[in-house]
Amino acid sequence: MQRESMEVDVVIVGAGPAGLATACRLQQLAQAAERELSVVVLEKGSEVGAHILSGAVIQTRALDELFHDWKDRNAPLDSPVTADEVYFLRDAHKSTKMPNALVPKPMHNDGNYIVSLGKVVRWLGEQAEALGVEVYPGFPASEVLFHDDGSIKGVATGAMGIGADGKPKEAFEPGMELHARCTVFAEGSRGHLGKQLNARFGLDRDADPQHYGIGLKELWEVEPAVHKPGLVIHGAGWPLAESGSSGGWFLYHMEDNQVSLGLIIDLNFKNPHLSVFDELQRFKTHPEIRRHLEGGRRIGYGARAITKGGFNALPRMDMPGALLIGCDAGTLNFSKIKGTHTAMKSGMVAAETLFDLLADVPEGVINPTSYADRLKESWLYDDLYRSR
Structure with a gap:
């Protein structure tokens, strides 16, 4: 059975702080420029926040930048x-x-x-949808798709209706392919697709061993x-x-x-x-x-x-047609024992990078090599550098 496909500008894998911050910032920029962008977020959990454990201390620096009126929007930071x-x-x-x-x-x-991080990401999901982002909970990305030239084409969601014997049942559905001009991987620590991309592109070749x-x-x-x-x-x-x-x-x-x-x-x-x-x-x-x-x-x-390897273990985060962000890349600041603000900022920088590239390159795959320089210009780079 052939998989159906869907064409979008950006597909984001993972509805955590990094992925949702990326989605929100992309649509904020699009609305400010009166442009239309199709942004889809895939989340493996049955709902946004389902796979995020409660209890975290967060610094609001990234949130202040993303939604300066987050208190008026009733963000769950109580x-x-x-x-x-x-x-x-x-x-x-x-x-x-x-x-x-x-x-x-x-x-x-x-x-x-002190927050329930699950509540925070559910709130971020609501903000993303209000901005026009399509959020699909219950759809885990199971496979990276590639163009013939090796650039990333998008992802495929997992098949449903497979029996314990590994054979398709009557209700079998083959999953869907999402083709994007750029795919953002924000799966969290040791994301299974992120590990595959690291091996394929040698993203950590020039970094210290991860911890x-x-x-x-x-x-x-x-x-x-x-x-x-x-x-x-x-x-x-x-x-x-x-x-x-x-x-x-x-x-x-x-x-x-x-x-x-x-x-x-x-x-x-x-x-x-x-x-x-x-x-x-x-x-x-x-x-x-x-x-x-x-x-x-x-x-x-x-x-x-x-x-928790920190600054010296950061891999290269750009690939032809894709970015690796947040804890998937290792942006945790362990000296502060915090990673939410850094994950969000990595996503916001990703959004700003992609938005400019989508405007400059009217069609085809985006190669976001400028992300590294944009990251170095942000406070996130300094935040991690000081904690090395």
Whole structure:
């Protein structure tokens, strides 16, 4: 059965902060110039935000630029940071609180917000659709399509209606091809298409080896008596120190009596028998952590890969007919323990680059080689350079 195809100007893979910021900025520029652009966002989750775990501290710099009136638009940033603490867990019972004067400046969170990132991207999705972006949740991109000259033609969505035996069922649908003048890959850390493109085009050939971690996160509903809205805590030490593993942890008091906590473990740990899940459970028994959870109940959990190599591990992000952005490229600023503002800015720079190229090159595939220079001229480059 032949796949149907759809022709668009730009297709974006992934409805996270980077992908949606790209889509919004493209349509903002198009409307300001009174031009028409067809922009499609593919999202593998059943809805926008379905694959994004709650609980993050974000810097609003990129959001301020994208929507200066985000407060009037009721963006879900309702918990400004009110207190900032850093602890070192010395063992299973003892801890040391670092004096604020000794906490590295990038870790200070004055003016930042604790958010449900899932709510934020759902809001961004609404803004994108209001601007004329077509957002297709439940349609994962499964394959990169190429022109005969090797440039990227677009992507194909996954087939549906395949049985457990791998054979098509009666309700089989072969998926759809989306052909674009430029395809933007914003899948998040270790996106499966991004990895294929890296191998095909040698994007990381001139970069340092990438560094990965895994973050395990839980969302708790706690008693009002122990809830401290706006409290941000980061730390390191036990239990990872016992096995010689590196990483850290966080605990955020969000709105609605909710607490988000997590343990981040670098994937270079030496003990092959180390259970990351069990380390998280041990972590919660420490008195410094347990006091925030007493009487509460876990209401959500999950895990995700983290690309944390930083500035020196950034790959080339442009290919003939495509760009790689956000955590798919590794734009996380790990010294700040933040990646939302950098992912969004990488997408906004991508949008500005593509918008100009789409105007300058009236037809055919866009080769966005100018993206690297545009990125260097932005505050994102300086943000990552300072954290190297």
